Amino acid sequence: MAMPEGIRVIDTMLGIPEADDRSDWFDPFRPLIKDKQTLEQFAMPAQYMFKDIPQTSNVDDYVTWTVEQMDRFNIDKAMVGWNDNATSRRAKEKYGDRFFFDVPCDPNKGVDEVRRIKRLHAEVGISAISVFPAGTLPQVPINHKYMFPLYTCAAELGIPIMLNVGIPGPRIPMENQKVEHLDEVCWFFPDLKVVMRHGGEPWEALAVKLMLKWPNLYYSTSAFAPKHYPKAIIDYANTRGADKIIYAGYFPMGLSLDRIFSDMQHVPFKDGVWPKFLRENAIKVFDLK
Template identity: 25%
Template sequence: MIIDFRLRPATRGFLNMHIFRNQERIARWSGNLGMTPPPSAKTGDMALMLKEMEEAGVTMGVVPGRQANAFMGNVPNDDIVEIVKEWPDKFIGVAGIDPTNPTAAIAEIERVVENGPLCAVGMEPGVLSNPMYADDRRIYPVYEHCASKGIPVLLMGGGGNGPDLSHSNPVIIDRVCGDFPNLTVINTHGGYPWVQQILFVAFKRPNLYLCPDMYMFNVPGVSDYVMAANTFMRDRMVFGTAYPFIGFKDGVEQFCALPFKPEVLPGLLYKNAARALKLDIAE
């Protein structure tokens, strides 16, 4: 079994996002990672994407909604709900939340997570129309609500996570995890490029999981992620492709070719993801 912890399927509102609209940008970012975009990403073909998943052995994918600026593009949570309903055995839905209005954010979490089919909350404060840092105290009521309800939170921290690198500084994630020790936090983009720093945060914060996704491929710092996955992060690191930037076949093959200890791979490929999201799935 393989769970891809971060993919954006070629359907509905995702096709309006820059990652599908701007093919030149996809090619450039993929090229920087030593990859080429998968055929389904070039055509926005959902049927082909599902075939590529199957051929790569990817069993399920975690699909996050998005509330972001106009360039990044929004994907409504109702789209995520419909995707999960249409392909219940293929996709795990995460609610994209705009935390600028905590009351409205909590109401949306109640609607689509607590009383709906989505299993977690995803926030990307650095790419909002008015960027925020993830440790902005205005967001804290949302964290408090999720912690009280046992709802995991995906925080984008790393990569293009804001107008400058300061939005990805692991100190921010450290503060959130420290202030909410009972909240499960999954750091998508794995804090890149602050690799050693985010790994130390994870070393001392047992409620932090890391999903380096696209930054596990052909960039400096990969060896540090691997070392951590073989030791203290063996139960808290997860595999992801960040499709459409990385194709499923290339992602799985290159990830599994890294020098992981054989006994940690099942955890990295699916067990840790299932634990983080509290999934009840058969192996």
């Protein structure tokens, strides 16, 4: 049951740092934040939840540096957010075999956002889109009508959408990310692949029930150190859900790769679950070559 050696890992949430100043993490939802500790002391929006956030100072080439970190831990490929900037373009041009991309989206932008997704799908070959419902401004619930153009677009393009679910880490309201909202979405878009991000807590048992119900609903382990993977998710992977649980880290946003893979040795997955969790499920869901 220990993590086997030799699996070429696919990480479905990894970042390429652009600079040590991370203040722009707050920009999309800064008006929602009201507590002084977050605004005056935190370098990242959910800093109270993480210890020893990785530092990346004195790095000349962040793209190459990131690939070097991946190589240390046998990470074959990583999904990173496409920011349509020099770093993203360099990552694709220089390491197109190591990175695949999702596009963070804002449902408040309506048809303009749909056009942007389609353009980037044609130009870049994006593998997914993503939304942080609690972090939109104004906030947009998972099952709100503003989300439906994004769901339709992803379904038409044949790519998954990744949604933050559960209580958000930043100190902003949670209503928009209740796991129950997924039921309507999965019902109305039966062919759309939906991947839950960031834990789903405290509704992880409901997340399991919905994955049992809906064939195209998946769960990724982003933003959780492996020692904190919810028991309901581990139990589900070890029984009926081996094809539904996908590895995602949170490096360098909140967790170091050393921390992640040190903890990973103690996750009680069954032998047959590991290759699916670390690699095979990502290949299937994101249609990787």
